Amino acid sequence: MCPATTGKFHSRTKPFKQGGQHSIEQCPQKVNGQYIHHKPQKATEGKQLIKLYDQSGQRELIVPNRSPIDRPVVVADSEFDRLKKQSKVVTLQEKIAMLEETERQKNQLQMESTMRKEALMKAQKIQKAVPGSKLGSTESLSADKNSYLLNRSKEMLVEQDDRVKNANRVILATKCKAIRHAQIEEKQLIAKQLREEEMRLDMMMEQRRQKLMAIEEKKREEEELKKKQYVSEVTRQIKENEIGRLLEAERIEEESKMLNRALIALQKEEEEKMKRRYEEQQKMREEFAKADAEAQHYKKLREEENKIAAMRIEEFMRKKQEREEAREKELEAIKAQKEKEIAAMRAAQEKAMDSQAMMDELNAMRWQEEKEREWREQEKAKAKKRQEALNDLRIARRQQIDDIRKAQAVALARDEEDFKKVATVQKQLHEKDQEKQRKKREEIEKHRKELLKQINEKERERITYQQEKFEDGTAQRLEIEIRDRNVEEYLKNKVKSLKDMNIPERYIGDVERQLKLKK
Structure with missing residues (x-):
């Protein structure tokens, strides 16, 4: 048997001793896969939990397990011995012997009690009550009780009068009327408060709506x-791109102007070269003319030399002319090539300007489209994120609703079980209460009968005495007047009790007017 302990199981490395006493660390006994000395780390270990969402946040509730606990209980040796003694089966003879022994002891106690009572009765002496003593207080209480009973009997006699009965009906009707009016006023007050609360809620909703707007x-x-x-x-x-394009156009225009100025300077240089060449040619012609004149002068002298010189000059002039023509053609070709290059450069510049403007416009459009695409992607991502958040919220809400339903089902089952238990207990208490009330009513009825008997006897004695004392009509009229005064005083006390109950004055005045009470 395992010794009782409250410690937790930590280690099982020590060898187990078969039979007899052993420590918790050495106990290998298991039930349903758990050691019998196992103690949970916390209350929720091995139990089903549900999540409950409310205004204060999230809570976890433990679902009650209705299956019995099959884990054995570890008890001490003394408790085990006590359970063994209680588990002993009692035979019929032993039960009879126990009952006889109980009856014998009961009779003996009754005899002893009777003997003590007789001894006390013999030893009791007649004592006179001393003020402040226990007997004096008892007699005072008895006198107060008798006085109360006497006053109560007088009230009951007064209640038998028809005027008092009528007054009771009037007072009861007035109370009902006052209660009814109070209920109506309370209902109107509640309706007013509800309207004010609805107006306040509407105002709060309107403020919230305006805030959201x-x-x-x-x-x-x-x-x-x-x-x-x-x-x-x-x-x-x-605008920045347009300014850049304008600056680029100005730069290109400036470059074209510089190129034009360079071309103009080149043309001027070519013209100066042509002019110098023409002057050289003129000078050479003049020299040739002079040489020709000299040749004519010496023509006669040296015809042969002149002919040879003329032939040489013609040959020289022909070759020179050919060279000059070739040079002029070459210059014309160079000039035409330069003009073509200038025209091509101008066309390229104009085309470059147009293509640059187009490229800037395309870049601007492409940049704008890229920004719009990024904006659309961002909006799409935001919408997707919002949809995912809504889906998560919907899933969480559905899970919350399921958890709430489970919690409600568990709470409903638990409440139903508690209600059954409470109903059973209340039924038992009600039965006991009914029994007590029945006994109390019987005692009250018995006491009332005895009291009425005493009252009737006193009343008969009083009537006999009054008949003997008042034999004439004057005494009877006096008695009637006294009774009327008593009734009127009693009614005034009832009206005063209405004032003590905070009944409105208009109802009290109505009662006084109906009862015709004198102020």
Whole structure:
């Protein structure tokens, strides 16, 4: 048998001793896969939990397990011995012997009690009550009780009068009327409070709606501001690109001007070269003319030399002319080539300017499309994120609803079980209460009969005495007047009790008017 302990199981490395006493660390006994000395680390270990969402946040509730606990209980040796003694089967003879022994002891106790009572009765002496003593207080209580009973009997006699009965009906009707009016006023007050509460809730909802509208308006203004900033940024970039294109065009135009100036300077240089060449040719012609004159002068002298010189000169002139023509053709070709190059450069510049403007415009459009594509991607990502958040929220809400339903089902089952238990207990208590009330009613009825008997006897004695004392009509009228005064005083006390109960004055005045009481 394992010794009782409250410690937790930590280690099982020590060898186990078969039979007899052993420590918790050496106990290898298991039930359903758990050691019999196992103690959970916390209350929720091995139990089903459900999540409950409310205004304060998330809570975890433990689902009660209705299956019995099959884990054995570890008890001490003394407790085990006590259970063994209680588990002993009692035979019929032993039960009879026990009952006889109990009856004998009961009779003996009754005899002893009777003997003590007789001894006390013999030893009791007549004592006179001393003020402040226990006997004096008892007699005082008895006198107060008798006085109360006497007053109560007088009230009951007064209640038998028809005027008092009528007054009771009037007072009861007035109380009902006052209660009814109070209920109506309370109902009207509750309705007014409900209307005020609804107005307050409507005002709160309106304030919340206006607040949400203000937030939406602020978001819309922020979106408009972002759009305006985006448009202004795009416009600024377009203007910057336009300015860049203008600057580039100015630069190209300046380069073209510089190129034109260079071409003009080149043309001037070519013209000067042609002019110098023409002057050289003129000078050479003059020299040739002079040489020709000299040759004519010496023609006669040396015809042969002149002929040879003329032939040489003609040959020289022909070759020179050919060289000059070839040079002029070469210059013309170079000039035409330069003009073609200049025209091509101008066309290329104009084309470059047009293509640059087109490229800038295409770049601006491409940049704008890229920004719009990025904006659409961002909006798409935001929408996807919102949808995912909504899906997660929907899933969490569905899970929350399931958990709430499970919790409600568990709570309903638990409440039903508790209700059955409470109903059973209440039924038992009600039966006991009914039995007590029945006994109390019987005692009250018995006491009332005895009291009425005493009252009747006293009343008969009083009537006999009054008949003997008042034999004439004057005494009877006096008695009637006294009874009337008593009835009127009793009714005034009842009206006063209405005032003590805080009944409105208009109802009290109505009662006094109906009862015709004198003020």
